[in-house]
Each structure stands twice: as C-alpha cells, then as structure tokens.
Amino acid sequence: VGLSTNVAFLQRLVKSEAFRTADLDTGLIDRNEKTLFPPPAPVGMEIIALAVAALLDREARELRIDAADPHSPWTHGGAWRLNGGVSRQLRFGYGDQVLDVTLQVNARGSTLAYAGQSVPFSAVCKADDIRIDLGTRRVHGHVHAEADDFHVFSAGRQVLLGWIDPLSHAGEAEGEGGKLTAPMPGKVIAVMVEAGSTVTRGTPLLVMEAMKMEHTISAPADGVVSEVLYGVGEQVTEGAQLLAFGT
Incomplete structure (x- = not known):
C-alpha cells in the first residue's frame, strides 16, 4: 500500500494563502489549522x-x-x-x-x-x-x-x-472474567479510580506508558472496580492484570 507520508499535508501547505504570500512563522500551522487539516473527504x-x-x-x-x-x-x-x-x-x-x-x-x-x-x-x-x-x-x-x-x-x-466484524471479538470481555490486563510491558502513570468505584462502560480507569505511548485502560462494561492492583510509577509486564472488575 506504499509508505505513509505527509505528502498530502505538504500539498495543502504550499497551496495555502499564507505560504503563497510568505506569511511564514512558527504560528503558521496553528493559524491555518482548518485549511491544513480539513476533515476527511466523505466516502462515496x-x-x-x-x-x-x-x-x-x-x-x-x-x-x-x-x-x-x-x-x-x-x-x-x-x-x-x-x-x-x-x-x-x-x-x-x-x-x-x-x-x-x-x-x-x-x-x-x-x-x-x-x-x-x-x-x-x-x-x-x-x-x-x-x-x-x-x-x-x-x-x-x-x-x-x-x-x-x-x-x-x-x-x-x-x-x-x-x-468491524461483530464476531471477531465476541465474548472477549466475558472471557477475561472482568479482568483488565496490560497490552504490553510498561509503567502505570495514572490511576483514576479506587476500589469500590462505580463506573460506566468506557470510563477511563488507568493510564500506562509503554513504548513512549500512553495507553488508557477503560471499563469494558458498567460495573464496580473491586481492586486496583498497581499504583502510579509501578512497572507491569505484558498481560499483567491491572484491576479487578465486576458487573
């Protein structure tokens, strides 16, 4: 499928009014954000x-x-x-x-x-x-x-x-038994809940840093956090259970 590039962005940049008139400084992108980063074209x-x-x-x-x-x-x-x-x-x-x-x-x-x-x-x-x-x-x-x-x-x-295959991930939440695990080795940098917290599906529970990226662990369903197993700053291994969760 070819390399991922920023060619499309560069094309929009050189066609922009700011570039054409040499109105150039470090704030150019912020001032022209709507022009340089338009919403994706509709899919026909x-x-x-x-x-x-x-x-x-x-x-x-x-x-x-x-x-x-x-x-x-x-x-x-x-x-x-x-x-x-x-x-x-x-x-x-x-x-x-x-x-x-x-x-x-x-x-x-x-x-x-x-x-x-x-x-x-x-x-x-x-x-x-x-x-x-x-x-x-x-x-x-x-x-x-x-x-x-x-x-x-x-x-x-x-x-x-x-x-979006409705069958490919069917039952994953049930198969985990309410457990939430680390997608890769990393470090916990934020915990937004505590034991006994009642949360709704999609609520951010914990953030970990891995491979210089932040990964937010969210609630798989409405329920209650029964236990937080790691604190801020602690290292975790891939697949480690981070929280215990019940519905």
Whole structure:
C-alpha cells in the first residue's frame, strides 16, 4: 500500500494563502489549522462497494472445501433462502466514523444500500483488481485487504476502511472474567479510580506508558472496580492484570 507520508499535508501547505504570500512563522500551522487539516473527504458509494466486494471475495475463498463431498453446503457461500432473500448488515470504520452498509440478496440479484442510496450491485474480482457494476455506473479499483483493514484505491484516491466484524471479538470481555490486563510491558502513570468505584462502560480507569505511548485502560462494561492492583510509577509486564472488575 506504499509508505505513509505527509505528502498530502505538504500539498495543502504550499497551496495555502499564507505560504503563497510568505506569511511564514512558527504560528503558521496553528493559524491555518482548518485549511491544513480539513476533515476527511466523505466516502462515496463507489469506495464502499469496492470494500464490500473485496470482503465477499475473501469470504468465498476461505470457504471450507471437502473433496470427498462436492455437494457439501459448506462449499457454497451463497445467500439462497427457501422463501426469499437475505439482508446482511456490514460496518466499516473510517477515522472516527462508523459507516453502515446493507447488502440485500435475493433471486433477482444483489442490492447495496448506503448513505441514503440503494443501487444494484455485482462485482468481478481478480486478486486485488475489482470491477463493479452499480446499476448504470461501472467502477474499477484495487483493494488490498490485510486482516480487518481494507486499503481501497480508486480514481486517484486511497482510503483506509476498517471492517468491524461483530464476531471477531465476541465474548472477549466475558472471557477475561472482568479482568483488565496490560497490552504490553510498561509503567502505570495514572490511576483514576479506587476500589469500590462505580463506573460506566468506557470510563477511563488507568493510564500506562509503554513504548513512549500512553495507553488508557477503560471499563469494558458498567460495573464496580473491586481492586486496583498497581499504583502510579509501578512497572507491569505484558498481560499483567491491572484491576479487578465486576458487573
């Protein structure tokens, strides 16, 4: 997918009025923050359709093939239903946004619904090269899928979408038994709660520093902190339980 660069920022910088008029000093970026750091461009139907096509193609290639039973239902990933079609909800992360997409499949074909639009959908995938028909529109692009990250390239634009798989992390909170652990070796630099604190889901509980970055440990659900196991300044190892938590 290429190197991560600040080329786009530099392009905005040299095109800015401040740069053109040589109004240059150390406050240039702060004064022109809205121009230099605009909100990300909206993701249109074409980009979403390419990501959906890549996801479906990957799922089809990962189907279990049983050579001893060519008629096994596990070798088919179609959406056929006895009395109608199927509707599948897909979600992608885009920066701080969550993009909701609906894929509807029935005997007449597939339809993609996104951002108030609903269009016919069909795709042909050859590795990461994808061609899509969206009714009267034809779209061509490339998608490189790496785990849940989908790098979409189309019409000179590169967009990173993160597939939000509802099953990939299912049960993780229950599997931890309410325990909150260190993601890597580091040092506790802040503790925001104490034993007996009642918190809501997402409440910051503790901050640790690791690899020169700060990691905030948040409450996985509404509940009560039953025990704080480390104090500020203490070193912790990867996987160490930091707090005990109950719902």
